[in-house]
Amino acid sequence: LAPDPRRRAAFVGTGHRAELYFAALLGDHADAAVPVALCDPNPTRIAYYRRLWQTRRGSPSLAAYDAAQFTAMLDDQHPDVVIVTTVDHTHAGYVAAALEHGCDVICEKPLTTDLDGCRTVVDAAERSAAELIVTFNYRYSPRNSKVKELVAGESIGTVTSVHFEWLLDTVHGADYFRRWHRDRANSGGLLVHKSTHHFDLVNWWLDDRPESVSAHAALRFYGAANAGSRGEGTVPDRDDPFTLDLAADERLSALYLDAEADDGYVRNADVFSEGITIDDNMAVLARYRTGALLTYSLHAHAPWEGYRVALNGTAGRIELDVVERALTVPPGARCDGVDTGSREAGTRLTLQRHWAPAARVPVGGGDGDHGGGDALMLADLFGPPSADPLGRRAGYHDGINSVLVGIAANESAASGQPVRLDELGVGVLDPANV
Ligand SMILES: NC(=O)c1ccc[n+]([C@@H]2O[C@H](COP(=O)([O-])OP(=O)(O)OC[C@H]3O[C@@H](n4cnc5c(N)ncnc54)[C@H](O)[C@@H]3O)[C@@H](O)[C@H]2O)c1
Numbered sequence: 001l002a003p004d005p006r007r008r009a010a011f012v013g014t015g016h017r018a019e020l021y022f023a024a025l026l027g028d029h030a031d032a033a034v035p036v037a038l039c040d041p042n043p044t045r046i047a048y049y050r051r052l053w054q055t056r057r058g059s060p061s062l063a064a065y066d067a068a069q070f071t072a073m074l075d076d077q078h079p080d081v082v083i084v085t086t087v088d089h090t091h092a093g094y095v096a097a098a099l100e101h102g103c104d105v106i107c108e109k110p111l112t113t114d115l116d117g118c119r120t121v122v123d124a125a126e127r128s129a130a131e132l133i134v135t136f137n138y139r140y141s142p143r144n145s146k147v148k149e150l151v152a153g154e155s156i157g158t159v160t161s162v163h164f165e166w167l168l169d170t171v172h173g174a175d176y177f178r179r180w181h182r183d184r185a186n187s188g189g190l191l192v193h194k195s196t197h198h199f200d201l202v203n204w205w206l207d208d209r210p211e212s213v214s215a216h217a218a219l220r221f222y223g224a225a226n227a228g229s230r231g232e233g234t235v236p237d238r239d240d241p242f243t244l245d246l247a248a249d250e251r252l253s254a255l256y257l258d259a260e261a262d263d264g265y266v267r268n269a270d271v272f273s274e275g276i277t278i279d280d281n282m283a284v285l286a287r288y289r290t291g292a293l294l295t296y297s298l299h300a301h302a303p304w305e306g307y308r309v310a311l312n313g314t315a316g317r318i319e320l321d322v323v324e325r326a327l328t329v330p331p332g333a334r335c336d337g338v339d340t341g342s343r344e345a346g347t348r349l350t351l352q353r354h355w356a357p358a359a360r361v362p363v364g365g366g367d368g369d370h371g372g373g374d375a376l377m378l379a380d381l382f383g384p385p386s387a388d389p390l391g392r393r394a395g396y397h398d399g400i401n402s403v404l405v406g407i408a409a410n411e412s413a414a415s416g417q418p419v420r421l422d423e424l425g426v427g428v429l430d431p432a433n434v
Contacts, residue, residue, distance in 0.1 A: 008079045133381065161295075
C-alpha cells in the first residue's frame with residue numbers, strides 16, 4: 001500500500017470553532033490533511049466530532065484523548081500538525097508542547113492571554129523548527145486585504161494616525177457575557193480575546209507595532225450590578241431577547257446542553273448575572289514605533305454590528321465603513337425582510353488623496369463568515385502553495401504583537417498608567433529578527 005501523502009492532523013479543543021477546520025479536512029481540503037485524533041476534556045463534545053467523522057467518512061472511530069493525555073496523543077499519533085481551538089488561556093501550553101514534539105501548529109486567536117503565555121510561546125517557537133501559524137482570518141477578508149494593499153502602495157503616503165471603532169451587537173456581543181469568555185482568567189477580556197484581531201489588523205496594515213499603550217475600560221451594561229441599577233431582574237424573572245434557549249438549536253444542544261453534565265459548563269449563562277469579570281466598553285490609545293497614533297474603541301452592546309476605520313496619511317485618508325448587521329434582532333427571530341431603517345448592511349471603502357475628490361474603492365468577494373475571510377484562510381492553510389504578496393499568513397510574532405497590545409491595555413486600564421511594551425519582558429518581536 002502506498003503511504004498516505006496527506007498530513008496527519010490532531011485536534012485539541014472540540015467545541016464550536018474546531019468544526020471550521022474539521023469540516024474543511026472532511027470536505028474541500030480532504031486531500032491536504034486527514035484528522036487522526038481528537039483531544040478535549042469533554043467527552044460529549046468529542047462524541048459530536050466522532051459522529052461528524054462517521055457520517056462523512058463511514059469509517060471506524062477517530063482516536064480520542066482527554067485533555068490530560070495531550071502529550072500521549074502526540075506520542076501515539078505522530079501528527080504533522082496540531083490544530084488548537086481550545087479555551088484561550090490554554091493555548092500557550094498546547095502550542096509549546098506541540099512545537100516541542102516537532103509538530104506544526106495552527107492556533108486560533110488569541111495566541112495567548114497573558115505575559116507568562118507570551119513567554120512560553122516565544123520560548124518554544126524560537127527553539128523549534130516547526131511552523132506556528134496564528135489564524136487571523138480578518139486579514140483575509142477582501143476589504144481588509146484591500147486596505148493593506150492601499151497602505152502598502154503608499155496611496156496615502158506615510159500613515160500618521162488610525163481611528164478604529166468596533167461595534168459588537170446585543171446578540172454577538174452579548175454572547176461573550178454568556179460563555180467562558182465572561183471570566184477574564186479564561187479569555188484575557190475582550191481587549192485580548194476580541195481586539196487581538198483588530199490590533200493585528202493595524203499592526204499588519206502599518207507593518208509596525210505599538211511602543212506605548214494607555215487604556216480605560218469598564219463594565220457598564222452587562223452584569224448583575226448594572227442590571228440592578230436599571231431596576232432589571234435576572235433570569236428566570238426576565239424573559240427578553242438576552243435569554244438564549246440552547247434547546248431550540250440542534251447544534252448548540254449537541255455541543256453544549258448535552259455536554260453540561262460532563263463538566264458543568266453552562267454555555268448560556270444569564271448576561272445580567274454575577275460573575276462577569278470582563279469589560280463591555282473599552283477605549284485605547286497607542287503610539288506606534290514609527291510615530292503613528294491609534295485611537296481604538298470596542299463596544300459590546302450596540303444595536304447594529306460592524307466597524308469603522310480611518311487611516312490618515314501624509315498624502316490623504318482611507319476610510320473603511322462596514323455594516324455587518326444593520327439591525328440586530330433577538331436570537332432565533334427572523335431577520336430576512338426586516339425593515340432596517342436608515343442603516344443598510346454593506347461595505348464602503350473610500351480613498352481620498354489631498355486636494356482630490358473622494359473615490360469609492362471596489363472590494364471584491366466577501367461571502368461567508370468573517371467577511372469572506374474564513375474560506376480564503378482555509379485555502380491558504382490547506383490549499384496548494386500560493387504567493388502571499390500581502391503577507392496574510394501570520395506567524396507567532398504577529399500573534400504575540402497583537403495580544404501584547406491587549407495585555408498592555410488591560411494593565412493600563414487597571415493601573416491608570418501608560419504601559420511601554422518593551423518593558424513587559426517578552427523580548428522580540430520584529431519579524432525580521434525571527
Ligand atoms: N477567529 C475567529 O473568528 C474565531 C471564532 C470563534 C472562536 N475562535 C477561537 O477558537 C477557540 C475556541 O472557541 P470556541 O468558540 O470553539 O469555544 P468552545 O467553548 O465552543 O470550545 C472550546 C473547547 O475547548 C475545550 N476545553 C476547555 N478547557 C480545555 C483544556 N484545558 N484543554 C483542552 N480543551 C479544553 C472545551 O471543552 C471546548 O470543547 C477560542 O480560542 C476562540 O477565540 C476564533
